[in-house]
Amino acid sequence: MGNVLIVVEANTDGSLRKATLNAITAGQQLAKASGGEVHAIALAKDATALANAVKEYGVKVVHAASAAHLEHALAENWAPAIAAAAQAINAEWIGAAATTVGRDVVPRVAAKLKAVMASEILSVEGSGADVALTRPMWAGAVIATVKLAGSVKCFTVRATEFAAAEKSGAGEVKVFAAEAPARQLTKFVGFKEVKSARPALTEAKVVIAGGRGTKGDFKPIEGLADELGAAVGASRAVCDAGWQPNDLQIGQTGKVVAPALYVAAGISGAIQHVAGMKSSKTIVAINKDPDAPIFQIADYGLVADLFKAIPEMQAAIKAAK
Numbered sequence: 001m002g003n004v005l006i007v008v009e010a011n012t013d014g015s016l017r018k019a020t021l022n023a024i025t026a027g028q029q030l031a032k033a034s035g036g037e038v039h040a041i042a043l044a045k046d047a048t049a050l051a052n053a054v055k056e057y058g059v060k061v062v063h064a065a066s067a068a069h070l071e072h073a074l075a076e077n078w079a080p081a082i083a084a085a086a087q088a089i090n091a092e093w094i095g096a097a098a099t100t101v102g103r104d105v106v107p108r109v110a111a112k113l114k115a116v117m118a119s120e121i122l123s124v125e126g127s128g129a130d131v132a133l134t135r136p137m138w139a140g141a142v143i144a145t146v147k148l149a150g151s152v153k154c155f156t157v158r159a160t161e162f163a164a165a166e167k168s169g170a171g172e173v174k175v176f177a178a179e180a181p182a183r184q185l186t187k188f189v190g191f192k193e194v195k196s197a198r199p200a201l202t203e204a205k206v207v208i209a210g211g212r213g214t215k216g217d218f219k220p221i222e223g224l225a226d227e228l229g230a231a232v233g234a235s236r237a238v239c240d241a242g243w244q245p246n247d248l249q250i251g252q253t254g255k256v257v258a259p260a261l262y263v264a265a266g267i268s269g270a271i272q273h274v275a276g277m278k279s280s281k282t283i284v285a286i287n288k289d290p291d292a293p294i295f296q297i298a299d300y301g302l303v304a305d306l307f308k309a310i311p312e313m314q315a316a317i318k319a320a321k
């Protein structure tokens with residue numbers, strides 16, 4: 001009892017995805033609280049390199065599941081393999097980072113094992129029979145503390161709320177033989193990656209985000225972002241208008257970010273937007289309206305026209321370099 005199984009995720013180039021390290025930290029806290037050990041499962045066509053990449057991060061055993069049907073993160077193919085590995089190690093907790101893959105795969109594992117599930121956990125509280133998890137509800141307006149019943153429990157982890165696991169000695173890699181499901185109803189057709197020279201939104205240290213106040217002109221936002229080596233983000237209003245692609249959307253129905261610096265320009269600060277960025281270390285808001293709700297959560301607020309203020313900021317930063 002008490003064992004934890006974390007699903008490992010890879011980037012498109014096969015390297016270890018950083019969010020997995022945050023999920024491992026949550027797994028370590030759960031293992032400590034419930035008296036078990038942390039295991040991980042890497043699934044790929046050949047999972048050896050990925051398993052080796054993760055074994056040093058405080059994981060006792062990494063189960064390397066290599067098979068052709070596991071090449072792509074299809075929940076239908078991954079879930080039976082994860083469920084089988086969880087049963088083999090008598091896992092009490094099965095989790096992954098709350099990425100697109102984690103959100104897709106883990107609930108399916110929970111359904112297979114008839115397990116309870118908590119999504120996007122923020123922290124682990126208590127220990128033994130009193131282990132509880134906190135998770136956001138109603139776009140983060142409420143933080144619920146939940147205790148999960150049953151012998152098997154599933155969870156996804158909000159990566160921004162847990163530090164990345166650090167290297168702490170090598171764990172063991174074991175081959176895990178995963179059988180292909182009898183019927184494969186989903187077929188992988190292709191993956192179109194949006195390539196950008198800027199850092200990935202969820203991993204950037206600085207994010208410059210624009211809202212409807214930009215009126216679709218993102219030149220000032222992009223200029224400041226490039227000056228700071230930052231990622232560009234957007235509110236839903238911007239993405240819905242087709243001004244920027246959907247993968248830049250931050251918020252309840254977009255990405256969750258927690259950079260060291262978040263600049264919100266021409267964004268009003270609707271609760272659904274704030275749900276995706278309020279954990280940022282320093283929040284700077286630029287808005288023409290002094291009553292805009294974004295100022296309530298901003299560390300620094302500038303009541304100004306973004307088209308004037310941002311180029312001035314960019315010029316000042318450039319001059320100071």
Ligand SMILES: Cc1cc2nc3c(=O)[nH]c(=O)nc-3n(C[C@H](O)[C@H](O)[C@H](O)COP(=O)(O)OP(=O)(O)OC[C@H]3O[C@@H](n4cnc5c(N)ncnc54)[C@H](O)[C@@H]3O)c2cc1C
Pocket residue numbers: 210211212213214234235236237238249250251252253254255265266267268269270271272273276286287288289292304305306307
């Ligand atoms: C179920 C649900 C889920 C949602 N999910 C999300 C989500 O994930 N992410 C998200 O962002 N939204 C989400 N929304 C939408 C959200 O409620 C808001 O409508 C949206 O965030 C507003 O975007 P905005 O701040 O860019 O636009 P607005 O609210 O229109 O604000 C524009 C701001 O720009 C300012 N402004 C205008 N001109 C300038 C200028 N020249 N210089 C400076 N400031 C200026 C204005 O004063 C205003 O404050 C969701 C809504 C629902 C119902």
